[in-house]
Amino acid sequence: MKLSYLERALAASRGGKPAAIATNLTSGLQALIEGSDFTGDLKVDEAITEGVRKALSEDRSTTVETDSGPVFVEVFNPPLRCFIVGAVHIAQPLARMAAALDYKVTVIDPRTAFATDARFPEIELSTEWPDEALQRLKPDKRSAIITLTHDPKLDDPALIEALKTTAFFIGALGSRKTHGARLKRLAEAGFGDNEVARIHGPVGLNIGAISPAEIAVSILGQVTSVLREDRLKQRDPA
Amino acid sequence: MNDNQEILEQASAWRKAGKGVALATVVTTWGSSPRPVGSKLVVDEDGAFLGSVSGGCVEGAVIGEGQAAIKDKKPRLLSFGISNEQAWDVGLACGGKIQIFVEPVE
Incomplete structure (x- = not known):
């Protein structure tokens, strides 16, 4: 060599x-x-x-x-990409852990008080609106998109844009109640049941996570299980 | 930084220091195996190494073959596993089989 x-x-x-x-x-x-x-x-x-x-x-x-x-x-191949919408507390460990898993991470939040280099050292930040950022960065089938803001003003445009892409994973943080309301809004925006079913919500595996770092583990555990779905099926044909 | 990047940087550093270097890569796996295809281990002429090609089961033998490849400048394809006919004195406890390509680095 x-x-x-x-x-x-x-x-x-x-x-x-x-x-x-x-x-x-x-x-x-x-x-x-x-x-x-x-x-x-x-x-x-x-x-x-x-x-x-x-x-x-x-x-x-x-x-x-x-x-x-x-x-x-x-x-x-180019690295897998992870788009995190919402530069909130949970985004900090999530961005670090996703980078440790070799994802190229971009944190998107137009609220410049949240999206700061001090809060996200060495992580790429975008302060565009989530839909504009995703249109520019063009997530593909090797991308994961996770919304964390709980704020429909930010999460909804991101999810609407995410559903137009081939991203292998789309997830949204929020309680079951919040997620139910979100699905209703997306249906009103014209998305069918099959389309909104792509959204993992509330995002993350149920491991009883409490702290932001634990929630990040539960989210990345779920992202990994979707990424490696074919291996899971091979091992466990049932 | 991903594993391959670390391997590359270590290999470059050893080459710059004038050391002979060999690279081992997992090229095939069957059944249960601890490291996926493409996993790498880099070794220098003194047996210092970085990376892994199994869960530590066959690294010793791979390092020896790496040093041999540095000496004779020839690549070799190694097979490890329970049903292997070659008389390797090491194997995989998990019962899987792997093939590892070992080559000198230029």
Whole structure:
């Protein structure tokens, strides 16, 4: 392995561009694949190209069989993203813990008294309105969106925008009563039962969490269980 | 910072210090296995290492093979697991099987 390959693959993925490294497990020959470009001493044939396309789309490194032996395709996808709406107390441990789980975290809150660097050191902040921020940042199927404000003025526009995306997780903090009222408002805004069913509310696994940090654990536990749903199903086919 | 980034930085630091370095990567898993495909361990010529390819079950053997790869500059594909025919004196207590690719770092 050339260190420069690993360096370039990691830099590309951090910059939002997927990359892959293909290694022939018999000869050790390698190629770095970035988009349609590739470099290296391994010949990138059709089987490898197809393997890379599939592995990137499934976000799963895999071994493909080729005429010259098995080739390991390692995926370097851009990081998962986590959008937290509401720079409230719970957002502080939630942002830190999500970053520890390798999410690229953005905390969104137009209330500049809440969204401060002092309260969220090293976390990307947006003081746009949540709907505007989400339109600009374009959450995709590798994104989680969590609203924490309890304030319909902020949560509702965020959820309406979130429901238009392919985000793998949408969650909203608030009691069952608050969530019931929220679902009613979203129905009035024209969303059907199937659509609003995507919202995990009240967000978080029921682990009896009390403190902000415990609530953050319960939320990220639920996000992880949705992210790894296919593995859960494999283990527990019932 | 993710695991791969730490591995890269450690490998660079050892290379800059003039050490031989090898990289081990989990390329296949079957059944229950402690670390997913793509997990990495980096080792220098003295046997110092960072990262993991199992829950600590096979690291000792992988480090030895890493040092051997640094010496002969050849990659190797290792298999560990209960039904393995190779005479490894280490295995996975969880009953899974893994394949680990070990290569010298340039």
